[in-house]
Amino acid sequence: MxxxxxxxxxxxxxxxxxxxxxxxxxxxxxxxxxxxxxxxxxxxxxxxxxxxxxxxxxxxxxxxxxxxxxxxxxxVNTFPQKMQVVINDSQRLEAGIAYLVDAASAGGHYRRLKTQRLALGSVQSKEQLLQLFKQLNTNHFAYIIDSLDLLAKLLHTNRDLILMRLPKGIFIIPVPKKLTWGVANWHNKACVLYMLESYIPDDFSSIDIDIDQRYIxxxxxxxxxxxxxxxxxxxxxxxxxxxxxxxxxxxxxxxxxxxxxxxxxxxxxxxxxxxxxxxxxxxxxxxxxxxxxxxxxxxxxxxxxxxxxxxxxxxxxxxxxxxxxxxxxxxxxxxxxxxxxxxxxxxxxxxxxxxxxxxxxxxxxxxxxxxxxxxxxxxxxxxxxxxxxxxxxxxxxxxxxxxxxxxxxxxxxxxxxxx
Ligand SMILES: [Zn+2]
Missing domain, CATH: 3.40.630.10 (Zn peptidases)
Known part of the structure; x- marks a missing residue:
């Protein structure tokens, strides 16, 4: 041969x-x-x-x-125009460098939301998670979600399915090293940002958001x-x-x-x-x-x-x-x-x-x-x-x-x- x-x-x-x-x-x-x-x-x-x-x-x-x-x-979900994120009233973050918006994310225009860490440590079931989501005050707070992947694993689901269940509002997921984007052919209620940890200041207290989103x-x-x-x-x-x-x-x-x-x-x-x-x-x-x-x-x-x-x-x-x-x-x-x-x-x-x-x-x-x-x-x-x-x-x-x-x-x- x-x-x-x-x-x-x-x-x-x-x-x-x-x-x-x-x-x-x-x-x-x-x-x-x-x-x-x-x-x-x-x-x-x-x-x-x-x-x-x-x-x-x-x-x-x-x-x-x-x-x-x-x-x-x-x-397909798109972000055709405005993409502006300002933290602590004055610090403007650059799209693609400091943060990405989740591909399936909603847009939104929010002024001076206070940041709050979302305590997910006690969540043991999907029902508890949905209950927690219902209690959020998204008119006043932008929620920082740590360890989303760990939670997804614990609940035998995946990150996208959790993001789909988030209410309308702003959610920030810190990312240690590399931002990686994608394309989504669905769209969620929540506006989700992946933010590089190196751009998140210790005194991160507020966020302003202007994001135009269009679902085609x-x-x-x-x-x-x-x-x-x-x-x-x-x-x-x-x-x-x-x-x-x-x-x-x-x-x-x-x-x-x-x-x-x-x-x-x-x-x-x-x-x-x-x-x-x-x-x-x-x-x-x-x-x-x-x-x-x-x-x-x-x-x-x-x-x-x-x-x-x-x-x-x-x-x-x-x-x-x-x-x-x-x-x-x-x-x-x-x-x-x-x-x-x-x-x-x-x-x-x-x-x-x-x-x-x-x-x-x-x-x-x-x-x-x-x-x-x-x-x-x-x-x-x-x-x-x-x-x-x-x-x-x-x-x-x-x-x-x-x-x-x-x-x-x-x-x-x-x-x-x-x-
Ligand atoms: Zn390819």
């Missing part, structure tokens, strides 16, 4: 450009620029990114008849698919999600360089490669999904309403977080599709590409998931490296090293040419 593989590799080995980063970088820079507003739901960020992708595929030589736009919609029903979104017909109608697919978290207030946005402008740029570079190659044995398909950060909603819609014959998919590789492969890559589904994983490893060691390939089992953490649930052979590949910026305002284009990204690109092409 290995011997046969080796022969195949010699036949199909070729030298893809090592200058790939020069193509990837400007795409990442563009997608992370303020114009795209973090590719979310404020200022039409996602919509602009979809237009950019369609145009880019067309510029690569894809005929419009081979570029498909799939429209669908979902509900049926926000229209698009999956973009581009296709190159091959000698066979059997398909090899690359996918990447192009949406991110968007804006939190009018000034803070989440560029999502690593997650997932990097994977989107890789998708476009691969599309360029196969478009220029012309004589593709398989039909090559490139899918840019939206709605991933809102809960894999784009790929879920796609699998329920496929634009292609799912039975013809020979393999799908989803790329999400591909900005720094200093420590190699991880392959989700590596332990599920063993033969393909072995092939990937052999190619990598023979061509000396990325330093390490780790393997994981199945995981519902990106857009490969619904494909592999339908037994379609598929990997989700992410890179290991970088500074750990994730779902925060620091995930910026200039923070990506792009180490070994050219090697990842070569690895993916070699892998597909040997399938």
């Amino acid at each position: 290995r011997h046969t593989l080796f022969l195949l590799l010699i036949i199909t080995y070729f030298s893809a450009s090592a200058q790939i980063n020069e193509g990837i970088k400007p795409i990442i820079d563009t997608l992370c620029s303020p114009y795209f507003s973090g590719r979310g739901y404020v200022d039409k960020g996602c919509e602009k990114a979809a237009d950019f992708l369609t145009t880019h595929f067309n510029e690569l030589g894809f005929d419009y008849k081979n570029i498909y736009t799939q429209e669908y919609s979902f509900n 029903k049926h926000s229209n979104q698009k999956n973009i698919l581009a296709l190159i017909p091959g000698k066979s109608d059997s398909m090899l697919i690359f996918s990447a999600h192009y949406d991110h978290l968007g804006k939190m207030g009018s000034t803070s946005y989440f560029p999502g360089a690593s997650d997932n402008a990097s994977g989107t740029a890789m998708l476009l570079m691969l599309a360029q490669y196969y478009k220029e190659k012309k004589d593709n044995r398989y039909t090559m398909v490139f899918i840019a999904f939206s709605g991933e950060e809102a809960g894999l909603l784009g790929s879920h819609y796609f699998i329920e309403h496929p634009l292609i014959n799912l039975n013809k998919i020979k393999f799908l590789t989803n790329i999400d977080i591909a900005g720094d492969a200093t420590n190699g890559i991880t392959v989700v589904n590596g332990t599920v599709f063993n033969n393909q994983f072995d092939l990937l490893k052999i190619i990598n060691s023979q061509s000396n590409l990325v330093p390490e390939i780790r393997s994981r089992g199945k995981a519902a953490i990106s857009d490969h998931f619904y494909f592999s649930e339908k037994n379609i052979p598929s990997f989700f590949i992410y890179t290991n490296g970088g500074k750990g910026y994730y779902h925060d305002i620091y995930d910026q284009a200039n923070e990506l090293s792009l180490n070994n990204i050219d090697n990842l690109y070569n690895l993916l092409i070699h892998f597909y040419s040997n399938l």
